Amino acid sequence: MTTGFRLVENARLDARNTFGVHATAPMLVEVADAAALPELFGYAMLRDGPVLVLGGGSNLLFAGDPPGAALSLTAQRIEIVEDAGDAAIVRADAGVVWHDFVLWTLGHGLCGLENLSLIPGTVGAAPIQNIGAYGVEVRDCIHAVDAFDRRSGSFVRFTAAECAFAYRDSLFKRDPEHYIVTAVEFALSRTPALKLEYAGIAEELQAMGIDGSPRASQVAEAVIRIRQRKLPDPALLGNAGSFFKNPIVPLAQAEALLAAHASMPVFRGAGEDSRKLSAAWLIDQCGWKGYRDDDGDAGVSAAHALVLVNHGHATGAQLLGLARRIAASVQGRFGVAIEPEPRIIGASW
Numbered sequence: 001m002t003t004g005f006r007l008v009e010n011a012r013l014d015a016r017n018t019f020g021v022h023a024t025a026p027m028l029v030e031v032a033d034a035a036a037l038p039e040l041f042g043y044a045m046l047r048d049g050p051v052l053v054l055g056g057g058s059n060l061l062f063a064g065d066p067p068g069a070a071l072s073l074t075a076q077r078i079e080i081v082e083d084a085g086d087a088a089i090v091r092a093d094a095g096v097v098w099h100d101f102v103l104w105t106l107g108h109g110l111c112g113l114e115n116l117s118l119i120p121g122t123v124g125a126a127p128i129q130n131i132g133a134y135g136v137e138v139r140d141c142i143h144a145v146d147a148f149d150r151r152s153g154s155f156v157r158f159t160a161a162e163c164a165f166a167y168r169d170s171l172f173k174r175d176p177e178h179y180i181v182t183a184v185e186f187a188l189s190r191t192p193a194l195k196l197e198y199a200g201i202a203e204e205l206q207a208m209g210i211d212g213s214p215r216a217s218q219v220a221e222a223v224i225r226i227r228q229r230k231l232p233d234p235a236l237l238g239n240a241g242s243f244f245k246n247p248i249v250p251l252a253q254a255e256a257l258l259a260a261h262a263s264m265p266v267f268r269g270a271g272e273d274s275r276k277l278s279a280a281w282l283i284d285q286c287g288w289k290g291y292r293d294d295d296g297d298a299g300v301s302a303a304h305a306l307v308l309v310n311h312g313h314a315t316g317a318q319l320l321g322l323a324r325r326i327a328a329s330v331q332g333r334f335g336v337a338i339e340p341e342p343r344i345i346g347a348s349w
Contacts, residue, residue, distance in 0.1 A: 005032065023062035089187055237301075242279075243323060324349075
């Protein structure tokens with residue numbers, strides 16, 4: 001064991017991706033202290049070759065083996081670095097499990113992340129994907145992101161504005177070989193500003209017997225209950241959560257589709273000239289919900305059309321093939337392109 005990291009040759013990654021598909025990396029580097037990264041990237045294999053940074057493996061599809069080393073940050077520190085009474089800045093290492101972090105903030109009376117409860121993955125992955133759910137995106141609460149710049153061999157710090165966040169996107173996702181997120185700071189409040197408008201939350205709170213003004217922890221519980229009903233547990237059925245992004249289309253196209261399909265859910269896009277469509281609704285209309293390949297274990301959840309599942313022995317290539325067929329059917333019926341949320345390793349979309 002070298003101080004700060006551990007090396008494993010020919011490492012199986014089956015248990016490090018929530019689809020549970022087979023993959024092997026020629027080298028796995030487990031990093032307990034981000035301060036070791038400059039030394040590590042002095043080695044030729046890491047300095048010169050592709051490196052796959054692994055979080056919880058919940059936003060990956062291995063359609064093949066990674067071509068180079070895999071790296072996992074394992075530090076677990078969480079601390080309040082600034083406290084102004086009503087508001088605080090909380091810093092968490094990249095390796096912290098995201099849902100555990102959300103519960104930690106709620107336990108310390110801090111609000112803002114409750115709608116993002118039970119999202120799989122790690123804190124380090126959250127800004128890369130700009131995770132979002134139930135009307136909230138993580139960029140709404142990010143104060144700063146600390147990262148290691150592989151090209152310069154130095155540590156850098158980004159403000160939220162410098163992260164170039166977009167829908168399920170960021171500077172880090174667009175250039176995955178450049179930066180390794182090492183820690184994230186969040187600006188949170190002790191005065192709740194709860195977002196309850198997203199479909200299902202108010203109804204779930206009512207079903208829980210909560211009227212009036214709920215606490216942030218109760219909103220988190222409502223979100224957890226909804227997600228547990230809709231999304232299969234990866235420990236029981238391999239999946240990566242929502243596989244497809246909700247497509248954003250021009251306003252005129254959305255209006256034409258709505259005229260032909262009155263029940264189609266439509267939401268405001270990035271501006272008044274665009275609209276966001278429900279990928280789940282489009283896929284469901286094409287008949288994919290509950291589908292399973294006749295000759296394999298690749299399928300679609302019977303509870304949620306956005307969720308591709310591995311019933312046991314599907315390969316990543318089989319899951320990717322199914323995803324491509326689904327996207328082609330949506331394009332053919334509605335003229336709308338849908339794209340995957342997970343990063344695809346070993347193949348292109």
